[in-house]
Amino acid sequence: MYRYDTIDKEFLADRATEFRGQVARRLAGEITEDQFKPLRLMNGLYLQLHAYMLRIAIPYGSLNPTQLRKLAWIARTYDKGYGHFTTRTNLQFHWIRLADAPDILDHLASVDMHAIQTSGNCIRNTTADPWAGATPEEIDDPRVWSEAIRQWSSLHPEFSFLPRKFKIAITASAKDRTAARVHDIGLAIKRNRQGAMGFEVMVGGGLGATPYVGPTIREFLPAARLVSYLEAILRVYNRLGRRDNRTKARIKILVASLGAEEFGRQVEAEWEAMGPGSDLPDTELARIRAAFAPTAFETLPARSAAFEAAKGSDPAFARFVRNNVKPHKVPGYGIVEVSLKAIGETPGDATAKQMEVIADLGERYGQDDIRVTHEQNLVLPHVKLDDLPTVHAALAAAGLATPNINLISDIIACPGLDYCALANARAIPVAQHIAERFRDQDRAELIGELKIKISGCINACGHHHVGHIGILGVDKKGEEFYQLTLGGSGAEDASVGKVLGPALPANRVAEAIDTMVEVYLAQRQDGERFLDTLRRTGAAPFKEAVYADVH
């Protein structure tokens, strides 16, 4: 966890003061809702169907227990006792009163948190690998670079009024857990042949109405030049990105229309002209690196007797370990994924009580470190295998031990028509139906990795394009229908799913998925995931089965 210094803290305090003044002007009637809108949007405050929604930034998905407890307290004090973790690894409260918003920002600032740039046409929260600092796969800790980007992008004078919102992801492992290729900029940390560290730079990926997998415009950018290169990309985009049509304003449209090569050439020319003035000096990068709280790992045997015994005696624990515990870089430790996808619940929601349980576990057993994933789960990245049975029991008691990471019920869903003014259809109940249908854990494990992602409208906040099975809510004459897409992936093998056929009514969605799962189980060859089988066979057998009884 990056520890804020006086400068970082004063920056947040100044922001909270500014917003308090703006809200006071609005409440006093000195400014209209129209004039207030751009101000509140710069502080993550949206007006939704029923109330104000406040989106709180969780920079690169990293939290400490104090912060998570504060979020729980805010949920209880100012909201209805729960919060919603988003695919941008932020936290949303959906039932906020405008008059409370300034106090909430003060409370957040007291624990080094804020809502800056969680909305508006600016550089949003960076996504980083939720296993940062814990996975043996990583080349470097992506949080260091994410923090550099957080600072550089905070109230950037030139890039706060971009054509559209702008999202950056950083992955540091060959296995991409950030969906880097479908971000406006995706950065993959690499080493070149000489062993120097740098970034592969991908630009112009994105979802929404016109999904793109982002092309690479630079194979290797020396790490120290990151900020100036980002500045060059943003400058080209700020100047040339379309502003006449909101749906064509994302950088993906500019990159696609210029072509990746020409776009890259313009970026390189701008970068050359700009020089290294905006790059962070090595001393500052070293300071940021050192400002992350040190982790104190013990020297432990790779094998834990307590852990093995619990696996042998408790099938529920063994199942949890199979699905939710991942290898750690330090012997004797594990990465624990905490699913926020309990069967029948709202994906990504956590109650205040659950937040407190996780905060306590993070403090006692997890080196004060908690992460949020873009798949709307939480992670305790550093847990001793010896402690895992205890941690599991505590999670289970709080309804947080659902053993379904990457399985069919680990569904991404946007808030949909239950909350969002933009949505055409509900997303949450669809996710709940599917999860119910695959409640049988043995069957879910038999099916294996299958990523379902649901969006309530074409803005694709639920990332349906990159679901192995994607579900898009559409409105047909006032009725909710759902269009299925197949074959998407947000991982290192990124691809955009293809529409299967005519949209289905809500009550047929879970059944259609079950039908496709049966096709997969019948067709799969050794070790194939759903996505692998689908890529081998094509969509035809799946389509045939789903629409068989329609004909």
Next chain:
Amino acid sequence: MPTFIKYEAGRFSLVEDCFTKAADDEDLPRGDVIISLNRFSNDGDRLLGEGRSVGVRLEPHEDAAALAYDLPRIAVVALAFPGYRDGRAYTSARLLRERFGYKGEVRAVGDVLREQAQFMVRCGFDAFEPADGSTPQDWQQAAQRFRHVYQRAADGRTPAFVERKE
């Protein structure tokens, strides 16, 4: 005479505007004028030859580089904000200051709001025609709201990463 807000040596104040703006389809008034890039390309030399001060208004899509060679003779570059959400003029301002070393006035015109004060000052604007009735005091407050900044920009403010070393 109309007034506008000028930013000099850290202070915002109200000053009289000695420039007259002339659209392309209007007759040129006497005295100091602000004209479009197009009109400047046609009539700039003549007007400057008459000893007038000449300013050029750049629309957001017009590249500041188009003025690069003329900048030493231009008194004002007025950068247009057709709506506050159109952020292209921020880039133009930085290019004028940082790349082309422009020392004259960079003026924000159009949908200019006090909330943009810090962004504008940081990008090198030093003159403002507010559209929201805001006063120099409002601008002073808005521009000084933040004690720290994280980036290097055209205003020469010390960014956090330098401040930390001091």
